Amino acid sequence: MNGGHGRRAQRDVVVTGIGAVTPVGNTAPDTWSALAAGISGIGRISTFDPGSFSVRIAGQVRDLPDAPAAMDLSRWELLTRAGRFGVVAAAEAVADAGGFAAHHEPGNRGVFVGGHVGRPEPEELAQIGLVRRRSAGAEIHRRDPESTLRCDQGVDLAAIAEVAGCRGPISGISTACASATHAIGEAMRRIQAGEITMAVAGGQDSLTTWLDVSGFALLGALTTRYNDDPTRASRPFDAERDGFVLGEGSVLMVLEDRRIAEVRGARILGRVSGYASTMNAYRITDSPPDGGGSITAMANAIADAGVEPDAVDCVYAHGTSTPGNDISETAAIKKVFGAHAYELLVTSPKSMTGHLTAGAGALNVLGALYGFRDGLVTPTINLEHPDPKLDLDYVPNHARASEVSTAVVNSFAFGGTNASLVLEAP
Template sequence: MSRKRVVVTGVSALTPLGGNVSDSWDNLLAGKSGIGPITLFDAAGFDSRIAGEVKGFDPEAYGIPAKQARRMDRFVQFSVAAGNMLVKDSGLVIDESNAARVSVILGVGLGGLHTIEVFHSRLVEAGPNKVSPFMIPMLISNMAPGQVAIATGAKGANMVLTSACASGTHAVGMGFTEIVMGRCDACITGGVEATVTPMGISGFTSLKALSTSHNDEPEKASRPFDKDRDGFVMGEGAGFLMLESLEHAQARGATIYAEIVGTGASDDAFHMTAPRDDAEGMIASMRRAIEDAGVSPDVVDHINAHGTSTHLNDLCETNAIKQVFGQRAYDIAVASTKSQTGHLLGAAGGVEAVFSVLALHTGIVPGTINYTTPDPECDLNYMANGPQKLDPQYVLSNSFGFGGTNGSLLFKKFTA
């Protein structure tokens, strides 16, 4: 018996490239960088003083009352804003007739780091009685899907996945699986993160993970696959998809952006932060997504790479792609949109899934900026010349995280 087909009927995004999906996509294709000096706190004295911030974000402009916004960490504000935009874009009316069949499954990497910092300072300076009763519900990761459900009325499964930089990808994969299994008809899914904070920046800098050599030229700092890369750039934002069973989407006459046909996951079981040298887990993740779709690797035209701009990740992902696709790997358009957004941690997989869907919907594959000094070990087609109208039929989106956790999604151009 054939399984349910799952389609994408809505997309939304808040990224360093724009406060909505349209602006983010347009600026991505224009080759713009969303990375600049940190403005969310005073970064003087930090080794890394740049980030991909969501600029000028005002919760009230996204339908979140000021009083309510004050009781949400920034990542939760992003979630509600993206959720509201997503429901509008999808045209799905959520009411008592269908609310129990609409789920919310989101990926979050670190959660309310800003709130923890604020109230820890208050605790130290003024004592325990000055810690707000709203602190815990402001910062816990499941408030992302929880507040989205409150805002939209969705009453199906509500959960958060936390698997480092693969969180958003794993959430989309779970949303897809829930619909295939018949547990819901629609799912609000994706990833969200807001950790451009003193602790976030200093913690990743201490790990030697962040770029520190381009503070005066932030737009050049994120350099996936480039020989002169020296670390990733922290980003923030949200990327959400509305997934629906095909029959549900067609019954209401929904616009269909693309189809999601496979999901894969694996773990390296190797190291806290470093990938395996042989890229075994990355290879398994990609192969499982392709096998889940029941297709050959030969159908994949475009890969939205994890491509963090760190030496080991870029090298291992390149080698993994070669292992999965063989000689044909050199013909695939491989792009890292992190070159323009920075690394959004738990939100990365959600945002990159949105970009993958839009590549299928528009036929345009984005490029990789700052690939100016080729690395002999990273020798695939990274779209260094910018976006091209390639009309891809299948797009693979990769996310690989600390702890060796790996996730891949396979999307297909929709045909009835």
């Protein structure tokens, strides 16, 4: 059992608001509408000229909204691209949750956000290298003092806390592609334990710079076959998958102690009832073919929620579109669920957005929560060629009407970190 938490007396944790800035929509409802319709947000990279790169496509946010009205503009100027996504998503989530200020003391409100540790912008790194080459290393690169703040993850978190009026614990979690799922799970734990009563949690990321694209391309992790047909590039579980597509964006949500949410008459989107995390200790970039630690992550999260595996209706999969990950995750699902695996709906929103990396797990949570509301499971698009090794129901190409009551969300990261959540309908 993860962290020793079982089904003992503890506070129920519910989601009452959600915000999103993603490649398919700059709000949570727009993102959901696109996912439900099977619309791809993948296109040519616009943050730099990718003409000489082997990979020229990504899932990118288009037309980023302005700073929220509650945001100090001097702080907005210091935020990273990912940080701006996060602040806009946080403001939307807070507004969506509606009127909680009188029910949660500022000191009882936390912020738990998954993201990558800050660093100088690639343009500045290039300038540093240029200065050193010109001067044989004798000249010191003169940094703008504010550039230090612009690459500090804490500045992004502080801005989110400002928008949400949070004065309680703040935690930035950087566990690669599992970051958002870990952040939501850790926020859930704090509320369950009674340490706080409310949290803003989720993830944000933007790895669509020339440095990141070139790095992932050199690893051989990205698809290079669809530069001229980008909407078909991300194809989880398809026999012709050959790598993932980078994406960017943020999904954040308001988590609350259920008792307080009900007292204030909040609309409840769903309950976060189980969480577990594990480590593969296998390879840095590959998942174990037999499922490895992802088996334990799913099984422990289900046990933590106090439900039987047969009660789960849907898995929002990590589903990256890489040959190895999709085989590993499918093997893990079969191991955890046995014969019931063939009754599950398994879907991957990454087929439409690309891989939001540190924000990916929160996008899956968005899909599950709105799916509860609308009785719909989003599709895995581009699943055109069945892979005989992958024989589950991956909801190919079109959304499926289904009354889902319990869903599992998976995130499996570079480095071997695994995290799973269990969500239940309100």
